[in-house]
Amino acid sequence: MSEFKKTAIVTGASRGIGAGIARQLAQDGFAVVVNYAGNAEAAQSVAQAIESSGGQAMIHQADVADSAAVTSMFDAAETAFGGVDVLINNAGIMALAPLSEVDNRHINQQIDINLKGTIHTLREASNRLRQGGRIVNLSTSVVGLKLENYGVYAATKAAVETLTAIMAKEMRGRDITVNAVAPGPTATDLFMEGKSAELIERMAHMSPLERLGTPQDIASVVAFLCGPDSGWINGQVLRANGGII
């Protein structure tokens, strides 16, 4: 049965945007690897929700910053589902501080997870994705907005956008597209944590649509880029932010 299904690996799929993407791709017919870093219960509940709606999913713990763990995750996906067709580089962290104050731990963590993590998964994907595959990397609209305090985080995501365009060219001849989605403020733990209600309200009104994005808003865009109607979009960054920039 699983031979007929395409397989998607979604990194950081236990919560937030990644969980929304995993559920949407499962609904669209993909067998999904629900990757997580530490939150096994949350990953399990995403996989259970997929299976109880008739989809196929497995959970897999791997810190994307650990290249050996990323290799093992692709091995596990191939063993369970027979191959990998789609990679969604969604796992990410954010620590805000002005450049005058940013601490070494936060510099290293954001570079290790957001940038090196993406490089690790792209390397595996470039060696393993089947013909006709899809890669979607999560960037951020802050790459365009260039807000104060977002320096290190935005820099890691600017690098992800550059990797997106180069990877698209490196996939020449394999019918594999590589794109990035750059959300604006989206109602998840990553966005909400550490912000006052006033700041959240102000940021919700940055968009002319006057609300925060939802994980489903972003999942719909990612699913489009993984589906049959987006095959001519390649090497692009799609800013999904309600019109902020």
Ligand code: NDP
């Ligand atoms: P959340 O903090 O809500 O969820 C993060 C997810 O990433 C969790 O599933 C977490 O797993 C996983 N994760 C964290 N570190 C690692 C790691 N080292 N290896 C594997 N998985 C990891 O984040 P969001 O859903 O908000 O963000 C998803 C992506 O979207 C990120 O790349 C973020 O930068 C980007 N983005 C988000 C925006 C927003 O406003 N929310 C705006 C623009 C971009 P676990 O549960 O196990 O900890």
